Amino acid sequence: MTYTITTTIDAPFDDVVTAVTTALEDEGFGLLCDINVKTTLKEKLDVDVDQYRILGACNPPLAHEGLAEEPELGALLPCNVIVYETDDGDVVVSAVDPQQLVGITENPDLDEIAVDVHGRFERVIATVSDELGTVPEEE
Numbered sequence: 001m002t003y004t005i006t007t008t009i010d011a012p013f014d015d016v017v018t019a020v021t022t023a024l025e026d027e028g029f030g031l032l033c034d035i036n037v038k039t040t041l042k043e044k045l046d047v048d049v050d051q052y053r054i055l056g057a058c059n060p061p062l063a064h065e066g067l068a069e070e071p072e073l074g075a076l077l078p079c080n081v082i083v084y085e086t087d088d089g090d091v092v093v094s095a096v097d098p099q100q101l102v103g104i105t106e107n108p109d110l111d112e113i114a115v116d117v118h119g120r121f122e123r124v125i126a127t128v129s130d131e132l133g134t135v136p137e138e139e
Contacts, residue, residue: 098113
């Protein structure tokens with residue numbers, strides 16, 4: 001079982017982060033946080049790693065609706081979208097699958113919200129893939 005919606009992009013890292021941010025905004029999400037893992041690990045541990053960003057995305061109306069149904073949902077928010085560079089130089093974009101995430105609450109009142117957010121994240125991934133191009137799958 002997968003818990004993310006993912007694509008691999010053939011474009012410069014910063015261009016991918018910009019495209020993801022714009023696509024999220026177009027789907028009604030703002031960024032509550034943008035964690036630069038590469039910089040953080042360098043500062044805290046003095047280790048060098050490839051580019052890696054965690055974007056904490058939030059759609060306020062949907063978050064409000066979800067929290068009204070399940071106050072503990074806040075422990076699962078914001079929805080994270082990661083962008084990272086592979087050893088091959090490709091860039092992976094991966095969003096948490098909200099249907100999998102919300103499924104752990106066992107609250108059917110959240111199902112409709114999870115389906116909505118899932119569709120929005122699928123469109124974000126598709127938009128970035130269409131705009132920048134994906135890496136061809138190996139046969």
